[in-house]
Each structure stands twice: as C-alpha cells, then as structure tokens.
Amino acid sequence: MPAPTRRSTPRTGRPRDAGADRAILAATRAALVELGWSKLSLGDVAARAGVAKTTLYRRWSGKNELVVDAVAELLDELDLPDRGSLRADVEGVVLRFARLLERPEARASLMAVVAESTHDPALRDRIRSAIVDRQKRLVLLGRERAQRRGELPPDTPGLEGAAAAGRTVDLIFDVIAGAVVHRTLVSSEPVDPGWVRDFTALLLGGLTAGAVSPPRPVPPGT
Amino acid sequence: MPAPTRRSTPRTGRPRDAGADRAILAATRAALVELGWSKLSLGDVAARAGVAKTTLYRRWSGKNELVVDAVAELLDELDLPDRGSLRADVEGVVLRFARLLERPEARASLMAVVAESTHDPALRDRIRSAIVDRQKRLVLLGRERAQRRGELPPDTPGLEGAAAAGRTVDLIFDVIAGAVVHRTLVSSEPVDPGWVRDFTALLLGGLTAGAVSPPRPVPPGT
Amino acid sequence: MPAPTRRSTPRTGRPRDAGADRAILAATRAALVELGWSKLSLGDVAARAGVAKTTLYRRWSGKNELVVDAVAELLDELDLPDRGSLRADVEGVVLRFARLLERPEARASLMAVVAESTHDPALRDRIRSAIVDRQKRLVLLGRERAQRRGELPPDTPGLEGAAAAGRTVDLIFDVIAGAVVHRTLVSSEPVDPGWVRDFTALLLGGLTAGAVSPPRPVPPGT
Amino acid sequence: MPAPTRRSTPRTGRPRDAGADRAILAATRAALVELGWSKLSLGDVAARAGVAKTTLYRRWSGKNELVVDAVAELLDELDLPDRGSLRADVEGVVLRFARLLERPEARASLMAVVAESTHDPALRDRIRSAIVDRQKRLVLLGRERAQRRGELPPDTPGLEGAAAAGRTVDLIFDVIAGAVVHRTLVSSEPVDPGWVRDFTALLLGGLTAGAVSPPRPVPPGT
DNA sequence: CTGTAATCGAGACGGTACGTCGGGTCTTCAA
DNA sequence: TTGAAGACCCGACGTACCGTCTCGATTACAG
Numbered sequence: 001m002p003a004p005t006r007r008s009t010p011r012t013g014r015p016r017d018a019g020a021d022r023a024i025l026a027a028t029r030a031a032l033v034e035l036g037w038s039k040l041s042l043g044d045v046a047a048r049a050g051v052a053k054t055t056l057y058r059r060w061s062g063k064n065e066l067v068v069d070a071v072a073e074l075l076d077e078l079d080l081p082d083r084g085s086l087r088a089d090v091e092g093v094v095l096r097f098a099r100l101l102e103r104p105e106a107r108a109s110l111m112a113v114v115a116e117s118t119h120d121p122a123l124r125d126r127i128r129s130a131i132v133d134r135q136k137r138l139v140l141l142g143r144e145r146a147q148r149r150g151e152l153p154p155d156t157p158g159l160e161g162a163a164a165a166g167r168t169v170d171l172i173f174d175v176i177a178g179a180v181v182h183r184t185l186v187s188s189e190p191v192d193p194g195w196v197r198d199f200t201a202l203l204l205g206g207l208t209a210g211a212v213s214p215p216r217p218v219p220p221g222t
Numbered sequence: 223m224p225a226p227t228r229r230s231t232p233r234t235g236r237p238r239d240a241g242a243d244r245a246i247l248a249a250t251r252a253a254l255v256e257l258g259w260s261k262l263s264l265g266d267v268a269a270r271a272g273v274a275k276t277t278l279y280r281r282w283s284g285k286n287e288l289v290v291d292a293v294a295e296l297l298d299e300l301d302l303p304d305r306g307s308l309r310a311d312v313e314g315v316v317l318r319f320a321r322l323l324e325r326p327e328a329r330a331s332l333m334a335v336v337a338e339s340t341h342d343p344a345l346r347d348r349i350r351s352a353i354v355d356r357q358k359r360l361v362l363l364g365r366e367r368a369q370r371r372g373e374l375p376p377d378t379p380g381l382e383g384a385a386a387a388g389r390t391v392d393l394i395f396d397v398i399a400g401a402v403v404h405r406t407l408v409s410s411e412p413v414d415p416g417w418v419r420d421f422t423a424l425l426l427g428g429l430t431a432g433a434v435s436p437p438r439p440v441p442p443g444t
Numbered sequence: 445m446p447a448p449t450r451r452s453t454p455r456t457g458r459p460r461d462a463g464a465d466r467a468i469l470a471a472t473r474a475a476l477v478e479l480g481w482s483k484l485s486l487g488d489v490a491a492r493a494g495v496a497k498t499t500l501y502r503r504w505s506g507k508n509e510l511v512v513d514a515v516a517e518l519l520d521e522l523d524l525p526d527r528g529s530l531r532a533d534v535e536g537v538v539l540r541f542a543r544l545l546e547r548p549e550a551r552a553s554l555m556a557v558v559a560e561s562t563h564d565p566a567l568r569d570r571i572r573s574a575i576v577d578r579q580k581r582l583v584l585l586g587r588e589r590a591q592r593r594g595e596l597p598p599d600t601p602g603l604e605g606a607a608a609a610g611r612t613v614d615l616i617f618d619v620i621a622g623a624v625v626h627r628t629l630v631s632s633e634p635v636d637p638g639w640v641r642d643f644t645a646l647l648l649g650g651l652t653a654g655a656v657s658p659p660r661p662v663p664p665g666t
Numbered sequence: 667m668p669a670p671t672r673r674s675t676p677r678t679g680r681p682r683d684a685g686a687d688r689a690i691l692a693a694t695r696a697a698l699v700e701l702g703w704s705k706l707s708l709g710d711v712a713a714r715a716g717v718a719k720t721t722l723y724r725r726w727s728g729k730n731e732l733v734v735d736a737v738a739e740l741l742d743e744l745d746l747p748d749r750g751s752l753r754a755d756v757e758g759v760v761l762r763f764a765r766l767l768e769r770p771e772a773r774a775s776l777m778a779v780v781a782e783s784t785h786d787p788a789l790r791d792r793i794r795s796a797i798v799d800r801q802k803r804l805v806l807l808g809r810e811r812a813q814r815r816g817e818l819p820p821d822t823p824g825l826e827g828a829a830a831a832g833r834t835v836d837l838i839f840d841v842i843a844g845a846v847v848h849r850t851l852v853s854s855e856p857v858d859p860g861w862v863r864d865f866t867a868l869l870l871g872g873l874t875a876g877a878v879s880p881p882r883p884v885p886p887g888t
Numbered sequence: 889c890t891g892t893a894a895t896c897g898a899g900a901c902g903g904t905a906c907g908t909c910g911g912g913t914c915t916t917c918a919a
Numbered sequence: 920t921t922g923a924a925g926a927c928c929c930g931a932c933g934t935a936c937c938g939t940c941t942c943g944a945t946t947a948c949a950g
Contacts, residue, residue: 013899014941020901036341041931052902057933104341111337114407118329119258124410132409171420174405175397181408182400185336187354188346189392198393202428209427235920236919242922263910274923279912457925458915464927480785485905496928501907548785555781558851562773563702568854576853615864618849619841625852626844629780631798632790633836642837646872653871679894680946686896707936718897723938 016059023049024056028070032105037112042066064116064123067109072130074106080138086146090200093138094180098191101184111185132173139173152207175203238281245271246278250292255326259334264288286338286345293331294352296322302360308368312422315360316402320413323406333407354395361395374429397425460503467493468500472514476549481556486510508560508567511553516574518550524582530590534644537582538624542635545628555629576617583617596651619647682725689715690722694736699770703778708732730782730789737775738796740766746804752812756866759804760846764857767850777851798839805839818873841869 027048031040042063046053060066078100083092100106117124146152155165179199183189249270253262264285268275282288300322305314322328339346368374377387401421405411471492475484486507490497504510522544527536544550561568587609590596599609623643627633693714697706708729712719726732744766749758766772783790812818821831845865849855 012897012943014901016900037337042933043931046902050902053933054903054935055901058900062933107340108337111333111340115259115330115333115337117410118333118407119326127408128410167416167420170405170409170411171417171424174409174411175401175421175424177408178400178402178404179393179397180400182403183392183396185340186349186399186403187392187396188339188350189396194389195393198389199397201431202393202397202425204428205431206424206426206428209431236922238921264912265910274925275912276914276924277922280921284912456917456923458927460926481781486907487905497907498909498929499927502926506907551784552781555777555784559703559774559777559781561854562777562851563770571852572854611860611864614849614853614855615845615861615868618853618855619845619865619868621852622844622846622848623837623841624844625848627836627840629784630793630843630847631836631840632783632794633840638833639837642833643841645875646837646841646869648872649875650868650870650872653867653875678892678948680896680948682895708938709936718899719938720898720940721896724895728938 017055020049020051020055021059024051024059024066025070025073028066029074029105032067032070032109033103036104036108037067040067064113064120065126068113068123068126068130071106071109071113072134074100074103075131075135078135078138080141080145082145086142086149086151087200087204089142089145090176090203091196093142094176094191094196094199095193097177097180098184098196101180101191107185110181135177136169136173139169139176143169143172172203172207239277242271242273242277243281246273246281246288247292250288251327254289254292254330258330259289262289286335286342287348289331290335290345290348290352293328293335296325296328297353297357300357300360302363302367304367308364308371308373309422309426311364311367312398312425313418315364316398316413316418316421317415319399319402320406320418323402323413329407332403357399358391358395361391361398365391365394394425394429461499464493464495464499465503468495468503468510469514469517472510473518473549476511476514476553477547480548480552481511484511508557508564509570512557512567512570512574515550515553515557516578518544518547519575519579522579522582524585524589526589530586530593530595531644531648533586533589534620534647535640537586538620538635538640538643539637541621541624542628542640545624545635551629554625579621580613580617583613583620587613587616616647616651683721686715686717686721687725690717690725690732691736694732695771698733698736698774702774703733706733730779730786731792733775734779734789734792734796737772737779738800740769740772741797741801744801744804746807746811748811752808752815752817753866753870755808755811756842756869757862759808760842760857760862760865761859763843763846764850764862767846767857773851776847801843802835802839805835805842809835809838838869838873 024045027045028040031045031048035041035044040063042056043053045066046056049056056066060069078093078096080089080093083089101110113123113127117127143152147154155161180191183191183195189195246267249267250262253267253270257266262285264278265275267288268278271278278288282291300315300318302311302315305311323332335345335349339349365374369376377383402413405413405417411417468489471489472484475489475492479485479488484507486500487497489510490500493500500510504513522537522540524533524537527533545554557567557571561571587596591598599605624635627635627639633639690711693711694706697711697714701710706729708722709719711732712722715722722732726735744759744762746755746759749755767776779789779793783793809818813820821827846857849857849861855861
C-alpha cells in the first residue's frame, strides 16, 4: 500500500525515507477526523507528518490518491474471526464494518473518493484494487469456512460453476457493503444489533432459499 | 425546490428574473457532467448561466445547497409501474435506478453530496427529507401492491406490528439502494439483467424465508 | 505612477481601492530596507500593505515592475533648488543624489532592476520612462537656469542646435548619474564634499572648455 | 580565480576533476545569456555542465560567488593599446568597454552582482578587489603614458601630491566607467562614436581646465 | 595490494516563495 | 430591489529552486 509510485531503476541517489509514507498516511487520517474532506489541505497534512510538501507530492499525485490509500489502510483492519456459524460470522463482520464507518475519517473520506472517482478513471481503478478487491477476501473467507462447516454447498466444479460462484461473491459483497454504507451515510440511521439481526436474516434467507447457487436447502448452523 | 431563499416582503424593487433559477440549475448539471464535483466552481456555473455570481449567491448559500437542488429532481422521475408481480416490480425499479446512476450528473453529485453531509448536519437532514424519505414511497408502494396481490402477508395489526413493518421497509430500502449504488459506483461493475435477476432472487428469497416478518411461507408470484 | 495597468473601459464593477497603490509602494520600500532585493517576497509586501496577494498581482505583473515604480517615486523627491550659481547647483544635486543612494531601499533596488532589465525589454522601457526621462528634467532645469544667469550660452537656434543641445543634456545626465552611482555602488567609496567639489570642477571645466556646445568661454559664477 | 575553496591538506582522496571548474563557469555564462540573472538556477548550471549539484556547491558557496568568478575574467580582456595621444587612448578604451557591455553575459551579470553586493559586504569586497582595483590599472597606465608624452603634468612630489593624484585617478575611473555603464544599461542608449567623441572632449576639457590637479594648461594631443 | 579518504553521479529532503485559482463578500452603476 | 461587473480578502493549490543530506560507486595515494 505505501509508496505507490514505483521507479523502474531505484538504483542511485538518496533512498526515500521509509517511515515517511506511514507518517503521511497517519497524518492524513488525523486531519480527516478534524477537518473533513473538503477542508483537508495537503500542506496541512505535510506539516502534521513533519514532512515537506514536496515529499508528499513526490509520492502521491493529489488529494484523492492520498486519501484512497489512507482509507484503504483503515479498512485493512477488518477481519473475520471464526464465531462458529455463518450467521454469527456475518453478523460479526457487519457490526465491525458499521463501527468502522462511525469513525469520522472513514465517513468523510470514503464517499468523497467515490464521488471523485466518477470522473477519474485512474482513481476508480485505484479504488477497485486498493479497496474492493482487497475486501472481497472477507466474503471469500466466510464462504469457504461455511462450506467446510457444511452450511453452504461446495462449489460446483467446472468453469460454469466457478463463474456462478464468482458472481455470488460479488453480489454478496455489494449487498453487505452497500446496505451498511447506505444505512449509515445516506439514511443516517444507526446500525444497531437489531438491524444487524434483521439484515443477516434477510441475507442468509435469500442465500439458502437459493439465490444464484442451486436451491438445495441446507440446515442452518447454530 | 428552486429558489429556497424566500423573502418576507417581496413587495418593492425590481422582481427577480424568473428564468434565472432554471438556467442556473441547468448550468450546474452541465458543469457537473463536464467537471465533476471538485472542479465545479460557482463562478463557472454563473458564467454558463449568463448570470453574475451575486445573483447565484442571492438564491443559494453555497455549492452543496445548489447541487442538492440541481440533483434532487433527477430522482423524482423514478416511479414503480405495475408489472404484475412483486418480482417484476423489484427488477423494474432496480433497473431504472441503475439507469439513472449511469447518467454522469447523477453519479458525480449524489455521492458528493453524501460525502459533504458527513460533516454538515444541515445537509444530512436535507438529504433525508429530499431524497431518502421521498424515495421510500417506492418501497411502501411495492409492498402494498404485493400485499394486495397476496404475495406478502398483510400487516400485523397493533403497534408492534407497525413498528416491525417500518423496520422492514427501511431495511429493504437500504438493501436495494445500497446494493445498486455500491455495485455501480464503488465496485464499478455494470448492473446488467443477470445481476438484477440474481439480486432480486436473493432479496425475495430472504423476504419470503421470513426475515423480519413472521416466517409464514408465501407462494411466490409469477 | 500608481495604477500602471489601465483598462480601456473602466465603466462597471467595483472600483479599485485608490489607497492601495500607495500602501503597496510604501510597503515595498519598507520591505526593501529590511530584506533587500533578493529576499523581498510579494506575499510579504502584500501582508505589510494590508492587502491580498491577488490585489497586488492585479496591478503589477511582478517583482520588477513593482520595484521600479516604488523606486521611481523615491527619485521624484530629487529637486534642484536655486543656489545662485551653476557650480553650486551641480554640487547640490550631486550631493542630494548621493544621499539618496545611501538609503538601503535605493541601493538594493536600483541596480537590481537595471540588472533584470538587461533581458526584459518591457522593464527597460519602464525604467526609461519612469526614471531616466523623468530625472532628465533636473539637467534641463539647471541648464536653463544657467543660461538665464549667463553662465551658459543660449541655445543655438535651428534644428541642428536643438539636436546638439539634446545630446549635451543626455551626456551630462549620464556622466553625473553614472559617476555617482558607480562611486557609490561599484567602487564603494563615499561621495564626500571633496569628491563632489572635484567632480563638479571636472564637469564644469569640460563644459566650459567646449565639449559639445561651441567653445565660447564663459566667466564662471559663484 | 577558479576553485576558490582551498583545502588545507589536499593530500589524500580522489582529486577533483580539473575540467569541472571550467565547464561550470562556461555553463554559467551560457545560462546567463539565455536566462538572465534571476532565472539562473544552479541546478540548471550543473546540468549544463554535466555535473552534479554537489560538485558545484563543493567549489562555490552560492550564486553570487559563482557569477563573480564567471564574469571577472571577461573584464580582464580590456587593455589600453597606445594610440598616440591621450584623446585617442581614452576614446579607445571607452569604445572597448562599451563593446564589452554589449555582450549579454556581461550586461546581465555585472549589475546583478553589484545589486547583490549592496547587502553583502563580502561580495562588495570581492568586487572591489576583483574588478575595481583591477581595472584602475588602465587609468594609471593612460595617465603615465600621457605624462611621458607631456600631455599631462608630472606628479607633484610629496605626500600631498600623491594623494591628489590618487583622488584624480579614482575620479576619472568612476566618471568613465560610470558614464559608459549608465548610458548603456540605464539610459539604454548606444555608445556610438559620436557620443564617445563628445564624452572624451568633456573629460579631457575638464582635466586640462584644471580639475584636481593644478590648472596648468596643457596643449591637447592630436 | 589493500586500506583510507575524498570525490563523483544521483536524487530525496525540509524549506520558502512563487503565481494562479476559487470561495464568498462587497461596492458601484444601470435597469 | 435586482442584476452585471468586477475588485476585495482569504486560503489552498501544485511547482520550482534553494542548499543540505545520504547513498553507492570511483579513484587516487599511503602503508
């Protein structure tokens, strides 16, 4: 994640300060908490990080790129501890994501970079690689674990089966992330345990009722 | 929606140019398409509208308010024609929403306004009233229609039942809107008919499997 | 001198702050005294003048143009009081000019703008019109006065005579200004009364010995 | 002149590249011609010379010192060939000096260095020793030669006479150099043969009319 | 022939100032 | 009173040089 600008031949010259990247990203998050996206200035970030503005610009091309990286690091702390059942795993990750979205730096910046990405293809790609693809691992992990537990049927072999599985993963990712983000940031309603229970019930009900995967019913866990 | 700033005594003096509001909102949308949120400058909007900056600031207090107004009416064109079954109605509205989100002015501005709202309570309230509450009518309408068709059970009477029904509406609204927005703007994947089918199956499966409402199984329509 | 940038139709809009020009030029001279030419920053000048940087740039195109005007105003305080004889008049103006060149803002900036003008024709022209042509009035005045006193012969009539007179004025101007500047800034020697006496003697001796004007000897005054 | 920074013990280690000094000074002059003083950047000079910035800073302490060295040798090519009379000698050296000042590198850098010296005593001393004292030899030489020819009276013996002679040399130096520089760089007028004749007449007239030296009239040469 | 030591290129570093741009306000004149 | 025009203050932008520094890689002379 750090040092996104890679040189082809980093042979000669003074090497870049290794710690600067992390200091800058941390300063970016701190500034986001205090100021929000629109008041965030790169000069201020540089000052907080104890770094010259030039150093910042040497590594990131602008506000957007910087914030994407700063936020991506934030999302990396999401994980999926094994809570014994698919239902508990889903409820767990939904709650953790909601907690993350309560933090001001995440609220302020996630939507802002998405907004900018609508007319900046490079930024769009960066979001996909640094955030979307990165967090889909959680869905994959939960799915795999549920299959091992017998809560979900194993993958259908063959190319067609793999494609269907991929589609399901994408669908579930957008449904979970989208619903939580929308409730939190658009509807401005709290993601409380009751909502988490309802949402998870809806999701798992839809899954086991046979959404994309064949409709083979599976005994729910716990 | 236009001209939110109202005077107490619009008696005397030169009357406001009636067409200016519409010219400004149109110019705002045009500028949003070309430049995106962050590059949008009010000076530029004023110039496009053939209007002085003074005139613009007399009617809107800033960028956010202007863009909210310029965009809110876009969403008003969403409706829910009766396609004969709950499934068809859901697929229809999902597709229409996705088509709307393909328009650049909608992409660029929706998320931008949401982003700004994370540290602007007034803007957050404006979004709730002008967008969220306004569009929930679609969910309510579809639910009612499905109940009349017998695809969904009637509301449980009593306070508790009404509360449960309200929770379900909110949940479904966030799931539908959130998933479509997330897939379109965050994952940057197309909302094609296949995805719509899969998503609708997941949602209806979850609903009929008994999510929030009592688990009474209902024969799906069509 | 002030408000060098002239608009063709200054009809509409808010008029420029009349006092700003003078505040800026005064601030420029003050900053020159403290910092010298090379450390002089326009942001600092603007701050001293209680003016925004944009205001400054709206009126002057850069450091050079600004300093030329600031210095030209300085040189305007040179005058030529009637001391009774050509010799006394010359000694007087030489001394006053030398005193002026002792002031740090004059020392630091005069040569700097001349240096810049060597590769900036616009600046060169500005120096000619704002400084050179402006100060030649002193030579003209002294000449006229001496002619009235009978210390110098009257102008030869005719085109040829006028041209010769102009050449003489230019020559004298460059000799006086050049010698004083060179002694002060290049040789770094003081312009004391002794030097003034010697220099004036040399100059008047050359003039009356018949330099450009016809060699008619004239009884010196005093 | 080159390599002004001298090490106390130049014993061991890799020796400095001998050609670098000359390459740097040549690059400096070239850059001066193209860019002028203020746009001249040491990084650019280093690049032109095919040398690292480090190397440049190891040998000169900054822009001023570098340019003084780069330019000082330009003035060394001035000399005073014997043209048979004092008048011809003076006219000759004035013309040669004017020709020198037509070269862009001389124009741009001479005044710039003088400007910087107004608030840099070390630089001021450097100019005195490297330029002023160095070029006064021309005046001394011309004076001596004219005395041998009988065009000027021999030095008055004694301390007082030596002091008076010194003052005269300084005066003449400043008058000649100052007038030529001022006409060329400030008034931006050409030093053509006509001006040279007029100026020389004025100077010699003043000298022989008895400026500082006793007023003994001397038959002018040629 | 092996240190030791100063040099070289390259380029990152903390700074300072640049000149420009946009935001939102204010001031003038004309309608 | 509104509108067009445009000047105003403010603050951030992204760039350019400054002069310093840290590298790895050369080159000499010394032991």
